[in-house]
Amino acid sequence: MAVVDAYCRCDRNGVVGAAWGGMYVLVLAGAVDLAHAELNAVTVPTTTPESTQLAGMLALCHAFLAMAESRPEDVAAPLELATELADRTG
Numbered sequence: 468m469a470v471v472d473a474y475c476r477c478d479r480n481g482v483v484g485a486a487w488g489g490m491y492v493l494v495l496a497g498a499v500d501l502a503h504a505e506l507n508a509v510t511v512p513t514t515t516p517e518s519t520q521l522a523g524m525l526a527l528c529h530a531f532l533a534m535a536e537s538r539p540e541d542v543a544a545p546l547e548l549a550t551e552l553a554d555r556t557g
Contacts, residue, residue: 490528494535502532516556523552 493502506528513519526549533541 490531494532499532499535503536506532513552513555519552519556523549523556526552 490502490506493499493505506525509525511518511522511525513522526545529545530542530549533539533545
């Protein structure tokens with residue numbers, strides 16, 4: 468949760484909260500397939516601090532979705548990416 472906290476502290480436009488909240492709501496509603504499709508349909512360049520922040524949040528969403536789908540082997544890589552991107556944005 469430290470990575471999520473770091474992103475939320477830097478979230479000036481509410482984008483991070485919207486990404487996390489949207490994924491969480493879809494999973495809670497049982498729309499895991501829709502959450503997976505939506506998440507896989509998004510790519511974000513990491514050319515600005517804001518887009519890097521969003522890319523990190525999407526990586527956290529990938530980890531959350533892997534946990535929700537009982538795929539523990541797919542959790543570590545997106546968490547590592549999110550950590551790397553958080554380090555870049557300060």
